Amino acid sequence: MATARTEIPASVMPVTKQNGQAKPMSLQTGSFSSSTPSGKTPVMPQKGSSIPQSSGGIRFGDDWKKCLQLPPKDTRVRTTDVTATKGNEFEDYCLKRELLMGIFEMGWEKPSPIQEESIPIALSGRDILARAKNGTGKSGAYLIPLLERIDLKKDYIQAIVLVPTRELALQVSQISINMSKHLGGIKVMATTGGTNLRDDIMRLDEIVHVIIATPGRILDLIKKGVAKVDKVQMAVMDEADKLLSQDFVVLIEDIISFLPKKRQILLYSATFPISVQKFMTKHLQKPYEINLMDELTLKGITQYYAYVTERQKVHCLNTLFSRLQINQSIIFCNSTQRVELLAKKITQLGYSCFYIHAKMMQEYRNRVFHDFRNGLCRNLVCTDLFTRGIDIQAVNVVINFDFPKNAETYLHRIGRSGRYGHLGLAINLITSEDRFNLKGIEDQLMTDIKPIPSSIDKSLYVAEFHSMNPDEEEAAHKTGELN
Known part of the structure; x- marks a missing residue:
């Protein structure tokens, strides 16, 4: 990333991990502040070659794939x-x-x-x-x-x-x-x-x-x-x-x-x-x-809706956090004000949380994006700023805390999970005002958004792994496909 690692302000302090468990961080509701100088993003440093210097580089006839750091x-x-x-x-x-x-x-x-x-x-x-x-x-x-x-x-x-x-x-x-x-x-x-x-x-x-x-x-x-x-x-x-x-x-x-x-x-x-x-x-x-759009939604994303009132949304979100196996989640709101309020609520519930929106100073946006991408926090609350092209492989759950107004926004939001053919879950909190939008988006995208079941099968959104027999594993090691 273009942003340098600096001390993180208290308002975006990430979780610490002990024994593989994320610990809650504290999150302030005020504006971000930092005593560090402003980060600069205009230039991306060129990384050096990963080929060992002692190899003298790759010469004609060498098996160059053996030198790769996969x-x-x-x-x-x-x-x-x-x-x-x-x-x-x-x-x-x-x-x-x-x-x-x-x-x-x-x-x-x-x-x-x-x-x-x-x-x-x-x-x-x-x-x-x-x-x-x-x-x-x-x-x-x-x-x-x-x-x-x-x-x-x-x-x-x-x-x-x-x-x-x-x-x-x-x-x-x-x-x-x-x-x-x-x-x-x-x-x-x-x-x-x-x-x-x-x-x-x-x-x-x-x-x-x-x-x-x-x-x-x-x-x-x-x-x-x-x-x-x-x-x-x-x-x-x-x-x-x-x-x-x-x-x-x-x-x-x-x-x-x-x-x-x-x-x-x-x-x-x-x-x-x-x-x-x-x-x-x-x-x-x-x-x-x-x-290549024979259908619009990714095959690996399972979509559900929960019918709630506005006042039930936070309670519903808390229930989802307690029952789902979340690697990382992105939670969408329809305004910057609601992003900050929800981030505060999630932190009060005891879950690690960052937030990001367009009205934040750029250096803090960079830092939140960088740290979330590197897995320093499990949940990110954001506006539609984050719907375009952002590729974070660990995200397996997207939650529309506020349901979007149009099909295009919905498609880009849920596309933050299930990246590159993997599995993902999209959950939509629907109020009575959203029910017509829900039907319209289903029709436009020719997709099926089902009512949320009491228990969600983990195999729908938690990564499964191919098993290799001993011969395949040995071959993978020889070719450098397994480190």
């Missing part, structure tokens, strides 16, 4: 959202060996369906309009060809990735850095609103090959003449439906006007409203269209 193999059962592939391998795409090393060290073994469809087309230079479910590997689908096409001999900005939120910008830039660490010096920069503009300007005095940015900040840097994008060969829009909504579309059109006429544009999202179609007609050249 993460522990994930043997959890996965759904066909990511397993229904054509059987391709990452090595089939003629990628640089150094990029393949980074991909495998991310723990990515084989391309997902969206990656299979997208990577070869993106490498060919063609525009893409891709629609795939949340949590099925869209980031890898565009970052792999993007990094493959960066020319280190050219010391200017060659690619930009536009995202709607600061947290997603930091996440995508971290993936880029980890994946490119063996490529010999690709410079990735994350730039978002809410951080020091002077730091970004100073960073752009140096070499930058890839910028991951929120629209307002990158447009500001472009108009100041600091970010020179006239030679950009690839522009990616992640969560394109949000970027082309009324909140951002004017900024996006402005940014596009500064790009060269011959450039590649890649659009990725789970939902594509009419605004995306209009943009595609205007700016894309014979785009290759990918649609």
